[in-house]
Amino acid sequence: MQLETFDRIRTKKDFLAVVGLGYVGLPIAVAFAEKIKTLGFDINQEKINIYKKGIDPTHEIGDEKIQNTTLEFTTDPARLQEAKVIIVAVPTPINGDKTPNLAPVVEASKIIGQNLSKGSIVVFESTVYPGVTEDICIPILEKESSLLCGKDFKVGYSPERINPGDKVHRLDNIKKIVSGMDEETVENIAAVYELIIHAGVYKAPSIKVAEAAKLSENAQRDINIAFMNELAMIFDRMGINTKEVIDAMNTKWNALGFYPGLVGGHCIGIDPYYFMYQAEVLGYHSQIIAAGRKVNDSMATFIADNVIKKMIQSGNDVKKSSIYIMGITFKEDCPDMRNSKAVDVCKQLAVYGIKVRVVDPVVDKVEFKRELDSELVEIKDVCNADCLVFLVGHQQFKDLGAADIERMFKQKKNQSKHVIIDIKNIIEPKTIDEKVYSYWSL
Structure with missing residues (x-):
């Protein structure tokens, strides 16, 4: 089996390029830069400028690594001609009608095609439904490059498995699925990823299998959380604490350990729609x-x-009350608020004419301003609250003590109670004084 492409990358004769430097692409590019000559390409000049200043707004690798990386940042597509392996890590969101929005991966394919050199391998990591790589991306690459796939260049697929904000399950210790259009391509792609993936690789039998595996992972998780959410809504009507039920249930060895909550973000909250869309196209609802x-x-x-x-039950005038939303990102200790369902909670309250203030110590402030057009409140500045709504389990929220919580509320002169809505079970209910607080969790 020829590993010519890998050998040229390993010996630093040619570049590897990563297209799309977000929460997925940046960690991959920086990791490869520690081993081989690596280009990091993105069309967003502002983003590239921030990286060149040594700042990591994603918090995935940290400022120090950005400052010391040998990764070459660029917005010049012509530099992709220097790469013999090109990894595509652009986002794949959904449209307003929940259908797949393939525009980013289509545009990336056009740019790559216009700068594709013979003998290159293009590896797509963007989450797509089965068939996109071969039926949509390859024709674009061929058209823009005037090269023939299989003869002049090869294509593979390796679904991203990075878990943003997770300090335990990192890029290097998560097994990587790889696939390619033929056996030689698979071997070259596997060898390349094995440079940075300590957990090793799994060679899927086809590109479509690898595409489907990614969607299946997240659809399975989505369904399991949905089951817990449904239980939570039922238990709420029964007057039963859901967490207490889960704690009891998890004493059995085969309990799955899922918890109810808001399901957003750019993976679990989106990928099932890609699955559903393609199923509908094929006649299955x-x-x-x-x-x-x-x-x-x-x-x-x-x-x-x-x-x-x-x-209302606690005797508060909702519209005149001071309500703080504690956490606006899609998950704990992650600055990303794309497709955050915490935002939906704010918007739903706004439908009733209720204004809230948002506290989030880790959110990307630029993204927050663009999404909600309001000012963030620092934790230390939370005061005179009538209600705290903990939507995200940031560590800084978990570190709050009883005295910290008490300080955030206003001194009541009437019979109304302070309200704590604790979606992530940050506060131990037994520590709550029922005479002062009204506590509710999923």
């Missing part, structure tokens, strides 16, 4: 996956409604 999405998409409204209900 998804039932379980669609049901899971329906439940999870309804949670923001369910939580917002309970904020209002608990405020």
Whole structure:
């Protein structure tokens, strides 16, 4: 089996390039730069300028690594001609009607095609439904390059598995799925990734299998969380604490350990729609996956409604009350708020004319301003609150003590209670004084 492409990369005769330097592409590019000559390409000049200043707004690798990396940042597409392996890590969002938005991966394919050199391997990491790599991306690469796939260049697929904000499951210790259009391509791609993936690689039998595996991973997780969310809504009506049920259930060895909550972000909250879309195209209407999405998409409204209900039950005038949303990103200790369902909770409360203030110590402030057009509140500045709504389990929230929580609330002169909505079970209910606080969690 020839590993010519890998050998040229390993011996630093040619570059490897990563196209798309976001939460996925940046860690991959920096990791490869520690081993081989690596280009980091992105069309966003502002983003590249920030990286060149040694700043990591994603918090995935940290400023120090950015400052010391040998990665060559560029917005010049012509430099892709120097690369013999090109990894595509652009986002694949959904449209307003929940259909796949393939525009980023299509545009990336055009740019790569216009700068593709003979003998190169293009590896797509962007999450797509089965068939996109071969049926959509390859024709674009061929058209723009005037080269023939299989003869002049090769194509593979390796789904990204990075878990943003996770300090335990990192790029290098998560097994990497790789696939290619032929056996030689698979071997070269596997050898390249093995330079940085200590956990090793899994060689999928085809590109479509690798594409489907990524969607299946996230659809499975989405369905499991949807089940827990449905239980939480049922237990709420029964007056049962869901976490106490889960703690009891998890004593069995085969319990899955899922918890209810808001399901957003750029993977679990989006990927099932790619699956459902392609199934519809093929004449099958998804039932379980669609049901899971329906439940999870309804949670923001369910939580917002309970904020209002608990405020009224506690004797508070909702519209005149001071309500703080604690956490706006899509997950804990991650600055990313793309497709954050915490944002949906804010918007749902706004439908009722309720204004809230947002506290989030890690969110990307530029992204926050663009999304909600309001000012963030620092944790230390939270005061005179009537209600705290903990939507995200940031570590800084978990570190708050009883005295810290008490300080955030206003001194009540009437019979109304302080309200704590604790979606992530940050606060131990037993420590709450029921005479002073009204506490609710999923």
